[in-house]
Amino acid sequence: MQDWASYALSDFLMFSPASYYRRYELANADLWPGQLLLAAAAITLLWALRRPGPRSGQWAALLLAAVWAMVAGLFLHRHYAQINLAADGFALVFLLQALLLLACGLSPTWRQRVLAARPVSTRHPGMLLFVYALLVHPLFGLLADRPWQGVELFGIAPDATALATLGILLTGSLAANWPLLIVPLTWCAISALTYLAMGHVHGIAPLVLAIAALVATLFRNPTRADNATR
Amino acid sequence: MNRRQFISLAGLGLTPLPQLLRAAVSEDRLMRPIPSTGERIPAIGMGTWVTFNIGNDPVARAQLRDVLRAFFAHGGGMIDSSPMYGSAEAVLGQLLPQFGGETPGLFTATKVWTSGDGPSDIENSRRLWRVDGFDLLQVHNLLAWERHIETLFEMKERGELRYVGITTSHGRRHRDMLRVMRDWPLDFVQATYNVLDREVEREMLPLAAERGIAFIANRPYRRGSLINFVQRHPLPAWAADIDCPHWPAFLLKFIVSHPAVTCAIPATSQVEHMHENMSAMVGRMPDADTRERMAAHVAAL
Numbered sequence: 138m139q140d141w142a143s144y145a146l147s148d149f150l151m152f153s154p155a156s157y158y159r160r161y162e163l164a165n166a167d168l169w170p171g172q173l174l175l176a177a178a179a180i181t182l183l184w185a186l187r188r189p190g191p192r193s194g195q196w197a198a199l200l201l202a203a204v205w206a207m208v209a210g211l212f213l214h215r216h217y218a219q220i221n222l223a224a225d226g227f228a229l230v231f232l233l234q235a236l237l238l239l240a241c242g243l244s245p246t247w248r249q250r251v252l253a254a255r256p257v258s259t260r261h262p263g264m265l266l267f268v269y270a271l272l273v274h275p276l277f278g279l280l281a282d283r284p285w286q287g288v289e290l291f292g293i294a295p296d297a298t299a300l301a302t303l304g305i306l307l308t309g310s311l312a313a314n315w316p317l318l319i320v321p322l323t324w325c326a327i328s329a330l331t332y333l334a335m336g337h338v339h340g341i342a343p344l345v346l347a348i349a350a351l352v353a354t355l356f357r358n359p360t361r362a363d364n365a366t367r
Numbered sequence: 368m369n370r371r372q373f374i375s376l377a378g379l380g381l382t383p384l385p386q387l388l389r390a391a392v393s394e395d396r397l398m399r400p401i402p403s404t405g406e407r408i409p410a411i412g413m414g415t416w417v418t419f420n421i422g423n424d425p426v427a428r429a430q431l432r433d434v435l436r437a438f439f440a441h442g443g444g445m446i447d448s449s450p451m452y453g454s455a456e457a458v459l460g461q462l463l464p465q466f467g468g469e470t471p472g473l474f475t476a477t478k479v480w481t482s483g484d485g486p487s488d489i490e491n492s493r494r495l496w497r498v499d500g501f502d503l504l505q506v507h508n509l510l511a512w513e514r515h516i517e518t519l520f521e522m523k524e525r526g527e528l529r530y531v532g533i534t535t536s537h538g539r540r541h542r543d544m545l546r547v548m549r550d551w552p553l554d555f556v557q558a559t560y561n562v563l564d565r566e567v568e569r570e571m572l573p574l575a576a577e578r579g580i581a582f583i584a585n586r587p588y589r590r591g592s593l594i595n596f597v598q599r600h601p602l603p604a605w606a607a608d609i610d611c612p613h614w615p616a617f618l619l620k621f622i623v624s625h626p627a628v629t630c631a632i633p634a635t636s637q638v639e640h641m642h643e644n645m646s647a648m649v650g651r652m653p654d655a656d657t658r659e660r661m662a663a664h665v666a667a668l
Contacts, residue, residue: 147590148537151453152420153636159424219422220453 150334152220157335158278160216161287161294168211168293175292178204179271179301186257186264186308194252194309198242201251201302204292205235212293227327231295234302234320241317250313257308262353266346267304270297277339296343299324303347307354322347396442396648399629401530402579403554408474410623411648412445413438413641414585414634420453421636432462433638439470441645447557447583447632448496449478449507450488456495464497476555476583478507478534485518503555505532509540509547516551530554536585538566545570553580560584560628561593562621562665572627581629584622588633594618600668609657610650615640619647621661624654 165172178200185193209231218224241247257264274297275288291297299321306314306321325344332340397410421427438446448455456477463470475498480488489504504519506512512533522528532555535544541558548556548571556575560567564586575582588594597614611617615633622631633644653661 144537151417151451153417155636156417156421156424156427159421159427163424216422219424220420222451222453 146330146334147336150331151222154335154337156220157331158283158287160212160220161278161289162284164212164216164293165286165288165290167215172290172293175204175290179291182301182305183267183271185252186267186305188256189252189254194250194254195242197305198238198247198251201305202235202238202242204298205231205238205302207292208295208298209235212295227295227324230320230323234317237317237320247313250310251317252305253308261308262350262357263304263307265304266307266350267301269346270300270304274300274343277342281337281339295324296328299328300343300347303350307350311354318351322351397623397652399581399623401554401581401629403530403552403581408630409442409444409472409648410628410630411443411619411645412447412474412476412583412630412632413443413644414632415446415448415455415459416452416634417590418634418636419448419455419458421458422454427636428458428462430638431458431636432465434636434641435462435466437638437641438645439466439473441642441648442472443645444472445474445476445503445583445630445632447476447585450480450492450495451478451507456492460495460497474502476503476505476532477501478505479515479519480507485515489518489522500527501529503530503532504528505534505555505557507534509533509535509543512543512547516547520551530581532556532581532583534558534583534585538564541566541571545574548574548578548580553578555581555583555629557583557585559586560622560625560631561587561589562618562662563593564589565662568625572625576627582627584628584631587619587622587631588615597665597668603664605660608651609653612646613643615643616647617661618665619644620653621658623647624652624658 168175182197182200185197209228213224213228213231218228238251241251259265271291275290275294278287278289279285289297291301303318303321303325306317311318325347329341329344332338398407399410400407419431421431446459448459450456463473475496477492477496479485489501493500504522506515506519516531516533519528519531523531531551532553533544533547534557535541536557536559538559544556544558547553556571558567558571560572560582561584567582572582574580594614597618602611602614602617606612606617609617609620611620619631619633622628631647635641635644
């Protein structure tokens with residue numbers, strides 16, 4: 138116990154920040170031009186949030202399941218596991234999330250709750266988090282002078298995927314969706330620890346934003362907000 | 368080789384490797400004997416923690432090939448790795464054969480995976496490194512050392528291994544290390560030693576000298592934080608008296624000039640840093656008084 142207490146967080150980091158960020162460049166290069174399909178998936182989800190149809194919840198869950206499975210296979214297993222002995226374990230957890238989402242997509246009772254049944258306000262915390270994950274989060278790397286080839290995109294990068302998923306789930310029924318929140322929130326915490334170990338404090342932003350969006354949703358007045366959309 | 372010739376090495380990156388090796392290796396670089404056999408190895412080796420864990424990244428691999436080229440060009444010897452370093456062993460196994468056997472003095476050192484099946488882990492490491500056998504195998508961080516150390520001595524008995532050692536880092540488990548050093552005929556011990564982390568000077572280094580055990584100093588730069596810290600300050604003028612043109616040479620000379628230290632293993636992924644590290648093997652070395660002055664100077668920064 139005394140031994141463990143003497144370790145610093147950075148002592149557990151077995152790779153350099155440069156090597157970590159290169160994973161994104163390599164994964165992006167591997168997938169190209171698959172990013173176009175991911176962009177289509179993101180637009181579809183955005184559309185489902187703003188103009189939900191009777192089967193939107195089902196399709197959203199199935200789409201998210203596919204995205205989580207892809208992050209597990211492409212980024213975590215194929216690339217991150219090359220430098221992090223724990224990454225294959227993370228990949229299994231991401232696959233578990235994919236299975237949960239798949240079950241939601243196939244379940245006749247659950248699928249409508251993944252998304253809100255009514256159009257989501259652009260000021261809803263979940264909607265803001267979703268848009269942040271798609272459009273703002275990828276820019277952080279560029280601000281840190283990382284090459285654009287390494288942008289962290291929804292569907293490839295775990296942080297962006299976790300945030301986008303949380304955003305969508307927060308627009309639906311929290312009472313029904315809470316089991317689906319566990320893995321994305323846990324991942325945000327793991328990612329924050331990784332960035333702290335690398336000495337890159339800005340990397341805790343996804344965790345802070347995820348918690349802020351969750352709290353804001355819990356304390357939101359649904360009636361007033363819903364009226365605001367009309 | 369004098370300092371000017373040494374510094375000129377930085378410009379030799381494009382010279383064919385065998386020619387470079389013959390031309391550049393300093394005849395008067397600091398070599399240290401392994402007490403158990405008398406074999407002499409270069410006092411500066413190379414660690415691979417973090418720096419060689421780059422996976423299948425072709426750009427990073429090309430960069431590390433240049434680092435290794437500089438290492439051998441300067442007459443480097445020991446390369447230390449571990450199965451716990453992610454892809455480091457596989458990366459070494461991919462890069463070392465590219466030198467076509469032109470790795471004079473290469474001294475392969477790795478460790479036994481702490482929680483696993485010793486013999487199969489060692490065989491896995493050997494396949495990853497693509498070598499016939501290791502010069503040195505060490506029990507990593509002393510975990511499950513009782514089981515692993517018997518395996519290693521059996522391998523040595525059968526001629527499958529040349530040296531046996533144990534390791535720790537960050538100043539942990541020194542009591543246990545000292546006990547194993549007293550009870551077993553070890554060839555090597557490895558622990559953290561640098562200008563600020565000097566606990567090993569009290570018991571471990573004297574015991575290593577007394578028992579004839581070679582000492583490998585890890586974390587010479589505290590994983591980079593020490594060098595980053597001192598480089599914010601000017602190098603003292605008197606560093607020139609011990610042929611230290613920069614802080615890396617200052618920090619490494621402090622370590623390898625200790626009479627009981629056999630080898631220091633700084634890690635780097637930068638060719639320029641490798642040149643700096645290896646420069647600590649040449650020129651004048653500090654005596655005991657100067658070493659105290661060096662430690663006091665850094666402690667006061």
